[in-house]
Amino acid sequence: MVRTVVAGIDGSPESRAAAEWAAREAKLRGLPLKLVHVWEPVPEPMAQAPLLGAETQQHWSERIPRETAAGLRLRHPGLEMSVEQLTGGPAEALTKAAEDAELLALGSRGLSGIGGFMVGSVGLSVVAHAEQPVVLVRADEQAADEHESDPVGIPSAATPYRPVVLGLDPVGPDDSVIEFAFDAAARRSAVLRVINGWSLPPYYVYGLSADVGLYDEIARQQAAALAEVLRPWRRKYPDVQVVEESRSGSAANFLVDVSSGASLVVVGRRIRRNPFGTHIGPVTHAVLHHATAPVAVVAHD
Structure with a gap:
């Protein structure tokens, strides 16, 4: 199996920063980049709401990785890249995705834009359970x-x-x-x-x-x-x-x-x-x- 550098993306500025860092790292290592987007289904009553219907959910779940990949291809021509969409709990899915990766990059929000991270529950859970290296990247890197x-x-x-x-x-x-x-x-x-x-x-x-x-x-x-x-x-x-x-x-x-x-x-x-x-x-x-x-x-x- 070909090893990859994996970036978890969710459309946030910090996940875009992680994807950018992962693209640079993949080029340094001479490896393909895989973008992983995890869609966590909303409860059924909420899914029936007009703004959260099945078509809206599908639109956003497809748009995030598509737009992220398009931007990276422009900035990193020649980089081999793939996109994987998963369904389930983000922490569990990303930890699983890291199993066959060279490393996993995730985004973390900067504290007040000055220094430090705000590591969310998903990031902490992945860091605590993944057995491959996990890299936390601040927004706007x-x-x-x-x-x-x-x-x-x-x-x-x-x-x-x-x-x-x-x-x-x-x-x-x-x-x-x-x-x-x-x-x-x-x-x-x-x-x-x-x-x-x-x-x-x-x-x-x-x-x-x-x-x-x-x-x-x-x-x-x-x-x-x-x-x-x-x-x-x-x-x-x-x-x-x-x-x-x-x-x-x-x-x-x-x-x-x-x-x-x-x-x-x-x-x-x-x-x-x-x-x-x-x-x-x-x-x-x-x-x-x-x-x-x-x-x-x-x-x-």
């Missing part, structure tokens, strides 16, 4: 938003990509998350910034007052652990420039802070096959809601 500014301060597709950012805990790292980030940076010829946020164990607090060098020693240990995890990946991707940043403090806060200058933020999510709850994890949850760049959530065991 354009191609230039992934690139550095030109000399007059305007992002341009002719300028280099902004860095890819990876949130990584060197204790129990997962290869699939690291490889996704390195691969994304390699395809963009972008710098990879690897962020490790760590906290002092409670029993060190009193020791710090007696040994002023203890903090520095812990910082060196954390930096060394991060470097050790990344060493084989540097060898595997020798052309990727890696910047390692090990800091004391909240990993989520650091990732949110650097997201404003990133083309993509990559975080992990441990797979929990309990069908109830979101199971996203506090760092990933915070990054999803507050980062200002597209966020890729990579599920792992």
